[in-house]
Amino acid sequence: MTLSIVNCKTEYMTNPIGIEAGKPRLFWQIEADSRSAEQTAYHILVASSSEKLAAGQGDVWDSGKVESSQSIQVEYAGSELLAEGKYFWKVRIWDKEQQPSEWSAASFWTMGLLSREAYKGKWIGRKRDAEHNMQPSPHLRKAFSLKGKVRSAFAYATALGLFELHVNGKRVGDYFAPGFTDYNVRTQVQAYEITELLAEGDNAFGVIVGDGWYAGTVGFLGDKVYGERPFFMMQVNVEYEDGSKESIVTDHTWRVSKGPIVYSDFIMGEAYDARLEIDGWDEAGYDDAAWEQPDVRSGYNGNLVATNEPPITITKTIKPISIKKSPTGTYIYDMGQNMVGWTELKVTGERGTTVTLSHAEMLSPDGSLYLDNLRVAVQQEHYTLKGEGEERYEPHFTFHGFRYVELIGYPGEPNLDTVIGKVVHSDTPETGYLETSNAMVNQLYSNITWGQRGNFLSVPTDCPQRDERLGWTGDAQIFARTASYNMDVARFFHKFVWDMIDCQQPSGAFTDVAPDAGWIRHKNWNTRLNWFAPDNAGWGDAGVVIPWTLYLMYGDTRILETHYEAMAKWVEYLRINTDNLVRPDYANYGDWLSIDADTPNEVLATAYFAYSTKLLGLIAGVLDKPEEVSRYDQLFQDIAAAFRTAFVSEDGVIHGETQTVYVLALQFGLLTEELRLKAIGHLAADITKRGDRLTTGFLGVGYLLPALSDNGRLDIAYKLLTQEVFPSWMYSIKHGATTIWERWDGWTEDKGFQTPQMNSFNHYSLGSVGEWMFRYMAGIEADASAPGFRNAIIRPQPGGDVSSVNAHYDSLYGRVGVTWTLGADGSFKLNVTVPANTTATVHLPGIVTHIDAAAYEAGAADSEIKPVTQANGETVFQIGSGTYAFASQITNA
Structure with a gap:
């Protein structure tokens, strides 16, 4: 048997830059030329240089031969890692015959700045332009000279807002950096190696700063939720070949100007005037004497942390499948796929001509764009031509959810090459594949994955088109397992759990959305109207469900260790806010958007209280906390008994008699064996009497098919999967859906569009059936x-x-x-x-x-x-x- 080592990673990444984990976890995969290949031991070398590693010198860590089969989540155990240190590593293993493999190829990681004191840069921006509410995106610039040949150079950049970094005229990094966090608590720092982009002598940095989530429109909460205007901070540390060092930082010596981006906002779109472009502004030699001095912010009280999420990037490009001229003379493109991102425009015309690109998910019956469901969002770009041959344009700090694009004011006759769709989301590579003999089931799986692409953008958003796009926790937890099959979401959800922790309340309650984005203030204001609950079952429980999911799918115990106390606080909060372990009925979401069913909130809330407690007992077991295992196991049994006493009759009827009450009771293990058999009968009977149709909403739907399959009714599970009559997954597919709809009745043959105030056509929650498709239908568990x-x-x-x-x-x-x-x-x-x-x-x-x-x-x-x-x-x-x-x-x- 021959074993070889491939795909080595550090902290889930290949050769990461600027991490801050003091004990990084190492991963590798093994390829073998025969069956039953096992690793029985490993040997890791970590060195301070590639030369030392090549010579077999593990001067930072030499693990020696470690008798272990572990090849993922292997924790570094060498000497203390230094700020900005670059570390090279390799591994070899032994098989079950005690034969060693060859060493793996060398991998590396670098550490970030690690301490707040190490950041020397100032926060710089541009003074507010009093003439406009929506501000032009500031252009920042710094010319500098390097005294010798550069050995290495690393940039550490962040923003209160968004930034686009240019080094000597070349863009560095991906999109929407540094990502969405609760800026009152933490801001992520992006690290880039820019050694090859710098030269001896004259150089220049250029930066465009966007409002983003910090100062732009966030959800339906309005704009400037965190701050009035954006700021940028960067520190570039350069080491010369002679060993000397130098830092270039943001400060008052930089220059700032407005540019061609008239405004750019996630919710309100972008206006761009190409006549205002500044040639060479991001290159050495440009004369910036007419530019302004930057506004320097006094400071920032939040934490600066190494970025903890995958970058946001363009993952696909899509060409439209058709174009039609409207009666008003505009052109409407069909991209063939409901997608998230933006369109690139190709245009030639006279200087001063303005072309508008308008985006929508659906068409109205008259063939025009259906815009009613956007609420106050404006999914438009306005591009003003400079009139110099063929021009290409794509926006900078906005994104849209759309299938259809309307081209307004285009000079001449466009064709199918005039616009190109750019699919944009967090870089979560596909890990799942599923194809069946049933074409509509295949389309359902496609819709699920496209819904995930469209909504996993720094946070798991609830929708990508209207004025919301917030990280709703209930949606995320019910879909987390499906998401983990579809794509590599380890780092994505790691970051989102931190978002939840950052806005956990002193009481222990988790919020409905994360980052908070002012939601608590919004809720407190509305509490006077008696609408918002202080917590919501199935939403706050994401603080326990998602870490457990990451443990199951990735073997990650660190996330359990790190957030154990926060999870325990949540369960304790639930416990003390009960009446004899029965939770109150004040939750305002419940089984959100269920159809023709009304699950009592107290039943749902008590069931989820039991589930979080059950999971916390399992987590305590993983972390070797036997006393707490016993405590939470007993609490779970007591909650289950209270649930039965309060809500379950002797004949197995559960209060509310909805499909969801039976599904949750069955899946969370709240029933005795006798009651379980009766409950599955009631659930099956309800589905059958409705003509094999479901009624479950966001929280019930993910467990519906598993509950049936686990309790002997696989036949009904398949009937629901392939049901084509409303309400069903296939109903939307029969009517052209290419993503999962927010609601079962988003559009129906008899009523048309549902209320536009709550009607997204790209909303992944009801796609949580994907978990069942992998675990039960395919059978990968x-x-x-x-x-x-x-x-x-x-x-x-x-x-x-x-x-x-x-x-x-x-x-x-x-x-x-x-x-x-x-x-x-x-x-x-x-x-x-x-x-x-x-x-x-x-x-x-x-x-x-x-x-x-x-x-x-x-x-x-x-x-x-x-x-x-x-x-x-x-x-x-x-x-x-x-x-x-x-x-x-x-x-x-």
Whole structure:
């Protein structure tokens, strides 16, 4: 057997710059040329230079041979890491025959500034332009000279607002940096290595600053939620070849001017006048004598932290599929996909001509853009031409949710190449793939992933088009598991958990949105109107659910350790605000946007109180806190008993009698065995009497199909999945949906559009069914006792009219793959792929007819496929890494 090491990462990243973790976690994957490949030991070297590492000198950390199978989440244990240190590392491993591998290729990471005192830059901006409410985006500039050849140069940049950094005329970084945080608490610092962009002699920095979430419009809370105008801060530390050092920082010596961006706002769009462009402004040699001196802010009281989220970037480009001229002479493009980002315009025309690009998700019945659901948002760009040949334009500090683009005032006749769609979101690479024999199920999966692309932008937004776009916690927690299958969201959710922690109240309550964005103040004002609750079940519980999800999917114990006390505060807050462990009924969201059902708030709130408590007991077990395990386990049992006493009758009827009350009681384990059997009967009966249709809203829908599948009604789960009559997932698809709608009745044949005040057509919550599609239909499940897919549970559950599934999930260890087919005669074939250094427990439905002969020999001790049990109509096998084939006969297919 030959093992090789690939895909080495530090803190989930490849060669990260400017991290601040004192004990970074290291990850690697293993490739093997045979089955059942295992790592039995590892040896890590960390060196202060690439030369020392190449020579085998681990002068920073030499782990020696460590007897361990761990290849993810391996914590650095060397000497103290220094600010701005650059560290090089490699690893080798031993297999189960005690044969060593070759060393991995070298990887590295660099540390950030690490202390507040290390930041020498000042916050600079431009004085307010009294003539306009919406301000032009300031252009900042600094010319400087370097005295010699540069060995290394690192920039540490941030903004209260957004920034776009240019070094000697070249843009550095991605979009919307430094991301959305509660600026009253923390601001992230972006680190860039810019060594290759600097030259001996004259150089220049150029920066454009945007209002962003800091000073621009945020949600429906208005603008200037955190501050009146944006500011920028940067420190560039340069080391010369002779070892000397120099820093260039933001201060009063920089210059500032307004430029062509008349205004740029997330919610209100952008106006850009190309006649005001400043040629060469970001390059050395430009004469900035006419520019202003910057306004220097006195200070900032929040924390400066290394960026804790993936960058926001353009991940795809889309060409429109059609163009139509409207009766008013405008041109309407169909991008063919509801997307998030912006459009790039290509235009030639006379100087002073203004072209407007207007964006919308849907068309009105008369063929015009449907704009009513935007509320006060304005998804438009206004571009004024400079009149110098072909011009290309795309906005700077705004984004839109749209499928349709209206081109207004275009000079001449546009074509399909005139606009290009730029898909923009946090860089969360795809990790999941799912394809079935059912074309509409495939479209559903596509809609789910596009909804995630559209709403995972620094925070998990609730919608990308109207005047909201906030990080609603309830939406995030119900979708977190689906999101984790679809894409690598480890860092994305790490950052979002910090957002929740930053706005956790002294009482222990978590807020409804994170970052807070003034929401608490908004809530307190509205409390006088008796509308907002001090907490909301299913929303605040995200503070426990999301960390647990990251543990399951990524084996991450650090997030549990870091936030354990915050989670405990939440559960304690819930406990003391009960009446004999029954939660009050004041929650104002409930099972949000359920359809033809009204789940009582007290039932839902008590169920979620139990669930958070149950998870906290599991988390305490992971962290080896046995006394707290006992305490929370007992509390959970007591809450479950209180739930039954208050809400469940002897015949299994649960107060409210909605699908959601039964689903939550079943999934959270709140019922006795006798009541469980009765409850599943009531749930099934309700679905059947409605013609196999659901009523669940945001909180119930994610657990609906799992509750049915876990309790013997897989048949109903598949009927709901493929139901085409309203309300259903397929109903929207039949009517052209390419993303998940916010509400089941966003548009219906008989009523048209729902109320425009709450009607997004790109809102991922109801797409939480994606979790069931991976865990049950495809059968790729995480094992809580061996998290991160150290041991995958492969348990496909075929049904309905889905006759085949091809799915995979790229775990931190590598790809877990499942392909199955079900014949009309009940013959079932299953192929499984398991990555090296992991195992899998395979549940094969039906009567076994074939086991991979190359890997199985009945009764052989060294067989690569080991039978475990045979019960409940399935045979269970334990397998090592590799690819395997099984077959069985399902008698009731």
